[in-house]
Amino acid sequence: MLQACLNGSRTREDHPAVPYTSEEIASDAEKSVRAGAAELHIHIRDREGKESLAADDVARILSAVRERVPGVPVGISTAWSILPDSAARMQLLRSWHVVPDYVSINIHEPDAEWIIATALSRGINVEAGLCSEADAERFVAMPGCESCLRVLIGIHDPHPGRESSMVRNIRKVLKRAGCTLPILLHGSDATMWPMYIEAMLQGFGGRIGLEDGSMLLSGLAAKDNEELVRTAKLIEGRF
Structure with a gap:
């Protein structure tokens, strides 16, 4: 399974094709799905392009994406960096009147247990993000x-060959x-393609998109999310 991560916290200074608006995100979603992505991971943005968890922003972007790619699972980030206030994040999550198919929750964050419980209580699936053995130990100790x-394993620091x-x-x-x-692997920048190739070797899901990195294996910058996904599908075809 190939998941396309369209924007993350990246800005247009990172890459000019990072999608901000609902129309840009929906267009990228459609192109990425046509290129072979089976799922989507999105960081919600407000009308000014800032990351948001507000109910109206979530509804606006999810509705736009689902209109373009009906039936494709769409997940969103709940990262602490978007709103570093546990109570406020849980309150916003409870206020969503249009809900994603899943949310990604980083287990190293201080309130991971609470956010997971809140999401599950609303019937929203949870993708649990692990970046270390300590994260894994904490996760398996959590009730439920x-x-x-699934588990999303992310290795972000470059350790060539490790x-x-x-x-x-x-x-x-x-x-x-x-x-x-189930397990999904991903990296960022220098580890993006090594982790994707590792996923293909191990038979796991993989994640590619401008959130994780913008370089192709050739060392050239990708034009957009669509080109990254097409490259990932070409690699997948070799396994």
Whole structure:
């Protein structure tokens, strides 16, 4: 499964094709799905382009995306960096009148348990983000962790040739606890393609998009999310 991560916290200074508006995000979603993406991960933006969890912004962008790609699962980020206030984030999540198919929750964040519980109570699936063995240990100790949709393992610091061992160490913690959730791998910038290739080698899902990086394997900058997804699908075809 290939998930396209369209924008993240990136700005147009990072890449001129980072989508901000509902129309830009919906257009990128459609192009990415046509190029082969099976799912979408989006950071919601307000009308000024700032990251947001406000109900009206969530509804506006989810509705625009679903109109262009009906039936495609759409997830959004709940990152602490968007709103570093646990109570406010939970209140906003409860206020959503249009809900995503899933939310991504970083387990290293201080209120991860509360945000997970809030999402699940609303019937929203949870993608649990793990970046270390410590994250994995914390996750498997959470009541109801098996109720999550999947585990998203992210390796972001460049350790050439060690990505595989870092993923294995996290998986050992999950296996030891009997966690059998599906796994999706991703990296960022220098680790984006190594982690995608690792996902293909191991038979896991992979994630590609301007949130994670803008360079192609050739070392040239990709034109947009569509080109990144097309490149990922070409690589997938070799496995």
